[in-house]
Amino acid sequence: MNHLRGIYTIWYRxxxxxxxxxxxxxxxxxxxxxxxVVFGSGLSSTMGMLAPGVDFSKFMFPGxxxxxxxxxxxxxxxxxxxxREFGFLKEVLVAPVSRVAVAAGKTLGGATIAxxxxxxxxxxAPLFGLTLSPGVLPQLLPTMFLVACAxxxxxxxxxxxIKSLEAHQAVVQLLMFPMIxxxxxxxxxxxxxxxxxxxxxxxxxxxxxDPIRQLMLGPESASALGITIFGHTMTIxxxxxxxxxxxxxxxxxxxxxxxxxx
Amino acid sequence: xxxxxxxxxxxxxxxxxxxxxVNDISFAVEEGEVFGLLGPNGAGKTTVISILCxxxxxxxxxxxxxxxxxxxxxxxxRQSIGLVxxxxxxxxxxxxxxxxxFHSRVYNVPASxxxxxxxxxxxxxxxxxxxxxxxxxxxxGMKRRLELARGLLHYPKVLFLDEPTLGLDPQxxxxxxxxxxxLRQKExxxxxxxxxxxxxxxxxxxxAVMDYGQLIALDNPERLKGTVGGDVINLSTVDNQKAQAxxxxxxxxxxxxxxxxxxxxxxNGDRFIPTLIxxxxxxxxxxxxxxxxxxxxxxxxxxxxxxxxxxxxELKDIVRQLGRRQRRR
Ligand SMILES: Nc1ncnc2c1ncn2[C@@H]1O[C@H](COP(=O)(O)OP(=O)(O)OP(=O)(O)O)[C@@H](O)[C@H]1O
Ligand SMILES: [Mg+2]
Numbered sequence: 001m002n003h004l005r006g007i008y009t010i011w012y013r014x015x016x017x018x019x020x021x022x023x024x025x026x027x028x029x030x031x032x033x034x035x036x037v038v039f040g041s042g043l044s045s046t047m048g049m050l051a052p053g054v055d056f057s058k059f060m061f062p063g064x065x066x067x068x069x070x071x072x073x074x075x076x077x078x079x080x081x082x083x084r085e086f087g088f089l090k091e092v093l094v095a096p097v098s099r100v101a102v103a104a105g106k107t108l109g110g111a112t113i114a115x116x117x118x119x120x121x122x123x124x125a126p127l128f129g130l131t132l133s134p135g136v137l138p139q140l141l142p143t144m145f146l147v148a149c150a151x152x153x154x155x156x157x158x159x160x161x162i163k164s165l166e167a168h169q170a171v172v173q174l175l176m177f178p179m180i181x182x183x184x185x186x187x188x189x190x191x192x193x194x195x196x197x198x199x200x201x202x203x204x205x206x207x208x209x210d211p212i213r214q215l216m217l218g219p220e221s222a223s224a225l226g227i228t229i230f231g232h233t234m235t236i237x238x239x240x241x242x243x244x245x246x247x248x249x250x251x252x253x254x255x256x257x258x259x260x261x262x
Numbered sequence: 263x264x265x266x267x268x269x270x271x272x273x274x275x276x277x278x279x280x281x282x283x284v285n286d287i288s289f290a291v292e293e294g295e296v297f298g299l300l301g302p303n304g305a306g307k308t309t310v311i312s313i314l315c316x317x318x319x320x321x322x323x324x325x326x327x328x329x330x331x332x333x334x335x336x337x338x339x340r341q342s343i344g345l346v347x348x349x350x351x352x353x354x355x356x357x358x359x360x361x362x363x364f365h366s367r368v369y370n371v372p373a374s375x376x377x378x379x380x381x382x383x384x385x386x387x388x389x390x391x392x393x394x395x396x397x398x399x400x401x402x403g404m405k406r407r408l409e410l411a412r413g414l415l416h417y418p419k420v421l422f423l424d425e426p427t428l429g430l431d432p433q434x435x436x437x438x439x440x441x442x443x444x445l446r447q448k449e450x451x452x453x454x455x456x457x458x459x460x461x462x463x464x465x466x467x468x469x470a471v472m473d474y475g476q477l478i479a480l481d482n483p484e485r486l487k488g489t490v491g492g493d494v495i496n497l498s499t500v501d502n503q504k505a506q507a508x509x510x511x512x513x514x515x516x517x518x519x520x521x522x523x524x525x526x527x528x529x530n531g532d533r534f535i536p537t538l539i540x541x542x543x544x545x546x547x548x549x550x551x552x553x554x555x556x557x558x559x560x561x562x563x564x565x566x567x568x569x570x571x572x573x574x575x576e577l578k579d580i581v582r583q584l585g586r587r588q589r590r591r
Contacts, residue, residue: 002370009367017355020396087351091412094315095368096340262318 003104006097010105011112014079018113025117028072032064032121039186040128050188051224054217057128059225062216063185066209069118069144070183073151074176076110077159081168099258103156107251110152111145118144125216132216139236140215146240147208150247154204157254160261179205184213188225201229204246211239268293268420268452269314273323276309283309285475286323291452291468296442298466299456300560305472307456308348311422314454315345328419344369344418346410348425348456354398358389358408361397362415369416383411386441387434403429410438414445421445423455427462439465463556473564483556490554490562493531497524497538498548505544512541518561527554527562 018025040057047056083089092102119141125132132140158175162168182189182196183205192200200206210227214236217225226233269291276284284306291297299307312318314325316336324331330338352361362380365371371379384390387407397405406429413421421442427435443465445451455466463469464483471479471486479486497517499505502524509515509526517526528534531551539546 005370006368009364013353013356013360013364016360017353020355083353086354087347087349088353090317090347090349091351091353091365092368094317094340094343094345095365096337096370097368098337 003098003101006101007105007108010092010097010102011109014076014106014109015112017079025113028117029068029120032068033124035067036060036064036124036128051217051221054221054225055129058130058217059188059213060186061125061128061130062213063183063209065118065121065144065216066147066183066205066212067180067185068121069114069148069212070151070180070205070208071176072114072117073110073148074155074172074179076106076113076152077155077157077162078165078168078172079110080106080156080159081162081165084163085165093261099261100255103153103160103251103254103258106156107149107152107254110155111148114148114152115141115145118148130216136215140212143211143215143236143240146247147212147243150204150243150250151208153247153250153254157250157257160254160257179203182206183209184227185209190225190228201227204243207234207239207242207246210234211236211243214239266293267291269297269325269327269454271310271314271323271325274310274313274320274325275322276306276313276318277321282475284313284320287472287475287477288323289470289477289480291454293452294446294450295467296446296453296455296465298463298469299454299472300458300463300469300556301456301472302564306475307472308424310472311345311424311454311456315343315422316340342419343422344413344416344420345422346413346424346426348428350405350409352397352405352409352412354405355396357394357396358384358400359393361408362412365412365415371416379415379417383414386414386437387411388437403431403434406430407434414441417445417449418451420452420454423453425456425458427457427459435462469556471560471563478563479559486556486559487554490558491527492529492554493551494525494527494554494558495531495535495538496548496550496552497526497546498522499524499542499544499546501544505542505546508542508544520561525561527558 036057040060044056049055050059080089083092093099122132158171159168162171178199182200182203184200189197189200189206206227213225214221227239228234267290271290272288274284274287275282287310299310301307309318313320314327314332316332316339319333324333326332327339328342330342332339353364356364359380362384363376366376366380380393381390384393387410389404389408389411392400392404397408400408410423410426413423423442427438430438439462442451442453446453455462457463466483468480468482469486470477479489497505502519502522506517506519506524509517509524515526515528517524535549535551539549
């Protein structure tokens with residue numbers, strides 16, 4: 001009960017802050033939309049069909065949804081760095097809320113915001129020639145939320161180790177962009193050089209983007225674009241198991257890290 | 263009859279890389295008292311508070327609050343305390359009300375009294391009218407007041423105040439003290455505070471004086487003032503150095519020199535002044551006498567004054583805050 005109250009309070013504050021800063025959040029949408037318009041439209045005719053019925057725009061759209069969720073989740077950790085900078089973190093750490101609840105509340109807060117951002121991009125689907133059957137949403141939204149939770153946990157864990165905004169910036173650049181580029185957001189990752197293939201396969205973001213794409217494009221394209229490991233094409237369920245496992249490890253690390261914060 | 267000790271500190275040591283910030287201090291605080299920790303900048307006051315409040319771990323030694331060990335029973339300790347930090351710790355993106363609501367939720371203030379408490383503490387610091395404003399739009403003093411209101415919100419068993427009145431106007435300082443003393447009377451709250459203001463330290467039942475990480479005195483204010491022998495005479499002359507030598511030669515008085523003034527203690531100072539005026543060869547430009555204050559105690563114990571240091575500290579705070587404000591833009 002106490003835990004729940006703590007988690008809720010921390011989660012609620014993070015959402016309130018975002019609400020106060022609506023404009024900035026909206027500006028984060030400009031980046032993925034720009035990608036969609038410029039690359040999607042620009043390259044669609046050159047690239048031709050990537051799978052039956054899937055042109056580049058259609059291919060990229062689920063990837064961009066994934067990227068938006070990943071980026072927003074990952075960046076959610078910055079709130080901790082800000083709180084440290086402005087002293088509010090002390091107020092949280094000295095309060096009688098368990099550190100486990102702090103880590104959980106922060107992760108859920110970041111994940112909720114990421115989910116909302118992802119959904120906002122989703123609204124643009126018709127503009128890029130994608131029609132979503134309403135039946136897909138009950139699967140797609142929980143999938144996006146799971147991905148968001150796993151990546152938020154990672155963002156929170158990293159941020160809890162970082163003491164300054166500059167350092168956080170550097171970590172984000174060095175980790176987030178490679179993760180996104182090597183996850184199949186921008187190009188199919190089944191035909192890449194061997195060294196890159198290894199990176200793609202150990203990248204948790206790969207298994208985050210794949211299920212979103214499979215759900216949005218339907219099962220026919222899955223066989224053509226899916227992730228294969230040792231000749232086995234990953235199913236949505238298998239992808240999500242990996243994401244969940246990764247998320248679990250990250251949240252445990254985040255809780256441990258908060259527990260030993262000074 | 264011995265009272266129970268709500269805070270017990272035993273051989274506490276805190277080392278940073280090469281600096282010993284707290285050097286083996288031990289003391290106890292009785293339940294329901296106001297305990298003042300006095301010391302110049304860098305003495306280690308904030309470090310002591312953050313160890314007692316479980317925000318950092320002691321290098322060695324230990325302490326207990328309300329019977330709970332500050333290392334092994336951290337969550338029980340946190341439940342027992344309230345803390346007003348020396349540095350800003352508000353969420354400036356939120357409104358005053360939202361900051362207080364966050365606090366009352368994490369400190370488990372029962373929903374039934376939440377509204378009333380918030381109104382009460384905001385009234386105390388005269389911010390009720392501004393409760394729906396974003397904290398970023400507050401003046402420095404208003405932020406400080408909100409911070410204080412927040413620390414008092416959950417009626418903690420032990421209230422830690424790290425330089426609570428820094429940057430407050432005299433009126434707010436007085437109201438704060440009224441509130442704190444009232445809280446102590448009604449709820450039996452123990453108050454542990456650090457301050458540079460001597461008049462504030464006078465509210466304390468016990469005062470501990472810290473310098474360079476060590477405890478150099480611990481007593482009640484009256485007895486501490488008693489350690490200064492008699493009255494304090496401040497003297498300025500056309501040639502202080504000469505006067506200083508003369509005082510030593512003629513009366514065996516070791517006068518301290520400070521801010522173009524000589525000062526020394528002497529019993530029955532009112533009788534001594536006429537003698538001094540008559541006999542001193544160096545021309546006197548001004549002379550004054552006063553009862554000893556804690557400031558004098560401090561000077562006597564450490565060889566330097568508290569006020570100068572405090573003034574420097576305030577400048578440091580201002581510079582730091584300016585730096586922050588710029589970085590935010
Ligand atoms: N995190 C830290 N790392 C290294 N040194 C520190 C740290 N925190 C404090 N110190 C050092 O410990 C000493 C005591 O600092 P502390 O903040 O406790 O002083 P203080 O008595 O509260 O001073 P003030 O009156 O300025 O608030 C100082 O020399 C300070 O530089
Ligand atoms: Mg301090």
